[in-house]
Amino acid sequence: MEMVSALYKHINKFIDLSNDEQEILAPFLKSFTVRKKAFLLSQGQTCRTNYFVVKGCLRLYFIDIKGAEQTTQFAIENWWITDLTSFLFQEQSEFYIQAAEATEVIAIEHHHYDEMFHKLPKLERYFRLILQKNHQASQRRIKFLYSQTAEERYRHFNSLFPEFVQRVPQYMLASYLGFTPEFLSKIRAKK
Amino acid sequence: MEMVSALYKHINKFIDLSNDEQEILAPFLKSFTVRKKAFLLSQGQTCRTNYFVVKGCLRLYFIDIKGAEQTTQFAIENWWITDLTSFLFQEQSEFYIQAAEATEVIAIEHHHYDEMFHKLPKLERYFRLILQKNHQASQRRIKFLYSQTAEERYRHFNSLFPEFVQRVPQYMLASYLGFTPEFLSKIRAKK
DNA sequence: TTCATTTCTTAAACTACATTAAGTTTTTTC
């Protein structure tokens, strides 16, 4: 299956997009492959792109004051990912976006963004629904961060996404869950 | 100024809403006042409403396993607040929404939600932009939670929102920032 | 204007998790 049709398929889960409308959208989309560990954004650059993951896995992270990588977000199949602050205001990013695996992505450029919504107002609804899901996910994530211990967060995440836990290195997962790789080792060691 | 006009004004910062369109929207809005400490949602209820704060302050919190209140969100003037998971899927909420001060709110009911977007598709854009801001705020918040110590988070928040810090009790602020009220006292004591 | 309630403070004892450092295993590369 051609890459962009994965996005059309996803959009059609939320709104009805006719063939004509797909053709209007097409020129705004660029699809390509990134290999494992390649960067789509680095600290200091302006984030010019919103990425849709067709296949594979991207992660958003920053380097904290102690020099450690802090992964704040993963994006797998059918998720969008970007540094929204940098993307919206076209200012320097403090984040990196990196491929955690070889990944197929579809990109929409910031300089096309307004035009795209202008030509296809229907997409307002699609992105509203996507952002609503995002917001919902954020609310749940904050709740877990505030109510569970490190060990509970790991066990909970592991029970929700057992296959995903296998896909990424433990040090990425540890920082995503808010603790150190050493502590994750310790948790896994018992039982 | 009448309450709902505060919302129209806010909407008009993002999209153009004609007088006619305002009249279409009006029947979907209910505005009222809640007094300090009153609840708009309690754990176990289904969240049927999305709230817009005209004036005052609402907070979203839950009770953790140890019985402590964990404030995960505040909403002040011109912010929307709801338990999105409960609101979207009309399932039992694990949260409380409580007035931190006497508060003027505008409410949109879940059973009007789809109809509202149907009659006023323009609002898709408004809510997309609002949710985009939300998502951006979430990304920044997660970054701060992952990179700063409790003390740094307090000082940073305090420098960004000095007036707000005065408005709410310290125990709400402490849990919002992810630590105990006792620790906040300690931080404030030094210097 | 007093009594009750809520909020804030202080300090000692405790703990979940971080840090450091060295060694081991796994994966990648050529």
Place this chain on the structure above:
DNA sequence: GAAAAAACTTAATGTAGTTTAAGAAATGAA
């Protein structure tokens, strides 16, 4: 398939923040 690089483990030591508990201050109610 050997060497290098990346990822993971283990364990001792350290610390930021919690817990508990009691008292003080502020706020609210009658």
